[in-house]
Amino acid sequence: xNRERSQKLYERALKVxxxxxxxxxxxxxxxxxxxxxxxxxxxxxxxDVDGNQYLDFCNSWGPLICGHRHPDIVSAIQKQLDxxxxxxxxxxxxxxxxxxxxxxxxxxLPSIRKIRFVSSGTEAVMSAVRLARGFTGRxxxxxxxxxxxxxxxxxxxxxxxxxxxxxxxxxxxxxEAMTSDIIVIPLDDEQAVSEAFKAYGNEIAxxxxxxxxxxxxxxxxxxEFLQFLRDITRKHDSLLxxxxxxxxxxxxxxxxxxxxxxxxxxxxxxxxxxxxMPVGAFAGRDDIFKLLAPDGPVYQAGxxxxxxVAMEAGxxxxxxxxxxxxxxxxxxxxxxxxxxxxxSYDFQMTGIAxxxxxxxxxxxxxSGAIDRDSMKTYAALFHHCLDRGIYMAPSGYEVGFLSSAxxxxxxxxxxxxxxxxxxGK
Ligand SMILES: *Cc1c(COP(=O)(O)O)cnc(C)c1O
Numbered sequence: 001x002n003r004e005r006s007q008k009l010y011e012r013a014l015k016v017x018x019x020x021x022x023x024x025x026x027x028x029x030x031x032x033x034x035x036x037x038x039x040x041x042x043x044x045x046x047x048d049v050d051g052n053q054y055l056d057f058c059n060s061w062g063p064l065i066c067g068h069r070h071p072d073i074v075s076a077i078q079k080q081l082d083x084x085x086x087x088x089x090x091x092x093x094x095x096x097x098x099x100x101x102x103x104x105x106x107x108x109l110p111s112i113r114k115i116r117f118v119s120s121g122t123e124a125v126m127s128a129v130r131l132a133r134g135f136t137g138r139x140x141x142x143x144x145x146x147x148x149x150x151x152x153x154x155x156x157x158x159x160x161x162x163x164x165x166x167x168x169x170x171x172x173x174x175x176e177a178m179t180s181d182i183i184v185i186p187l188d189d190e191q192a193v194s195e196a197f198k199a200y201g202n203e204i205a206x207x208x209x210x211x212x213x214x215x216x217x218x219x220x221x222x223x224e225f226l227q228f229l230r231d232i233t234r235k236h237d238s239l240l241x242x243x244x245x246x247x248x249x250x251x252x253x254x255x256x257x258x259x260x261x262x263x264x265x266x267x268x269x270x271x272x273x274x275x276x277m278p279v280g281a282f283a284g285r286d287d288i289f290k291l292l293a294p295d296g297p298v299y300q301a302g303x304x305x306x307x308x309v310a311m312e313a314g315x316x317x318x319x320x321x322x323x324x325x326x327x328x329x330x331x332x333x334x335x336x337x338x339x340x341x342x343x344s345y346d347f348q349m350t351g352i353a354x355x356x357x358x359x360x361x362x363x364x365x366x367s368g369a370i371d372r373d374s375m376k377t378y379a380a381l382f383h384h385c386l387d388r389g390i391y392m393a394p395s396g397y398e399v400g401f402l403s404s405a406x407x408x409x410x411x412x413x414x415x416x417x418x419x420x421x422x423x424g425k
Contacts, residue, residue: 146217332408
């Protein structure tokens with residue numbers, strides 16, 4: 001496969017963009033080689049600048065659940081282009097998207113009654129944490145090792161030396177003061193959570209987690225563990241925040257909360273909610289949102305928040321998310337997962353809804369249980385697939401996403417290519 005123009009673009013990019021990219025994983029550092037520069041996407045495929053076509057399992061890291069350039073989304077954007085690009089003044093588009101989402105939550109998430117739109121997942125999480133602290137009047141937040149919550153200072157944190165101790169910055173440039181109120185503990189560990197509450201109970205504003213952690217492998221949690229988090233936060237008047245930036249509208253319309261039947265107090269969204277445009281949101285209980293500016297003292301704002309082009313794109317995608325779509329995607333994922341696991345390779349595929357992940361051995365539930373050495377095998381699988389017209393995320397810690405634009409024949413081609421790799425290994 002000739003990728004000469006990609007190579008040349010990468011060289012140009014390196015001169016003006018740090019690492020040649022605008023978000024680190026895109027740089028192929030964990031799989032090696034040169035990033036592919038894409039020119040376009042349509043349905044389930046993307047085309048690079050050299051004219052090579054790939055079946056796309058990255059789907060822009062999750063947002064494109066209906067595939068690239070779904071005609072309904074493209075036409076909604078085109079209509080909006082005749083009205084305005086941005087006004088910074090209220091528009092009907094924001095109201096329509098908020099109404100559509102909250103109406104869709106009415107049965108499964110009855111207490112989620114307000115939503116605010118922002119422009120990224122990072123912003124959504126940062127704002128939800130501020131709101132939780134403002135509402136409870138407490139500072140400490142419990143976060144789990146293996147969950148990603150965007151790149152805001154306070155949440156770029158890793159575990160300290162012992163259980164239930166203050167987290168330490170996970171990035172240069174983050175002062176310790178920013179992370180000292182974040183308690184980082186392992187997933188799947190009720191005892192660690194109990195200890196944290198024993199030590200700091202009336203100081204803990206909230207527990208935040210990805211209910212289905214999907215940013216550091218796919219670490220499916222036990223239902224009892226998630227229910228335990230719901231119960232212990234209620235008992236201590238702390239809030240439960242589900243970071244559903246990936247899970248939201250992916251597992252079900254009401255995200256993991258609906259899929260798992262656990263209603264948190266606050267939920268953050270991103271990715272799918274914008275239909276491919278940069279949108280994030282946080283939603284929650286009415287009494288909590290009373291504290292958000294302009295109604296209350298917790299400040300939060302955004303020049304381009306609720307941007308009408310992005311709202312129209314989001315609304316168009318939301319309207320496509322029917323129960324049939326989810327059922328179909330789940331069937332497709334189960335089909336490839338079963339076919340792969342039937343082969344009994346030393347790798348397994350774990351999945352939920354339309355998310356899948358390759359891993360070595362048993363399905364891990366904590367980040368510590370991930371086999372780091374298996375990442376070399378993933379890198380080889382990645383390049384095997386790339387050279388045969390299949391684009392997966394360029395890191396073994398990232399999950400794959402199916403889109404409704406994928407047909408069984410596309411998935412069969414994917415399986416054949418993957419089998420060929422493992423059979424020859
Ligand atoms: C992607 C992601 C974020 C960050 O969202 P950005 O739009 O990249 O800022 C936060 N939390 C979770 C769970 C995510 O998957």
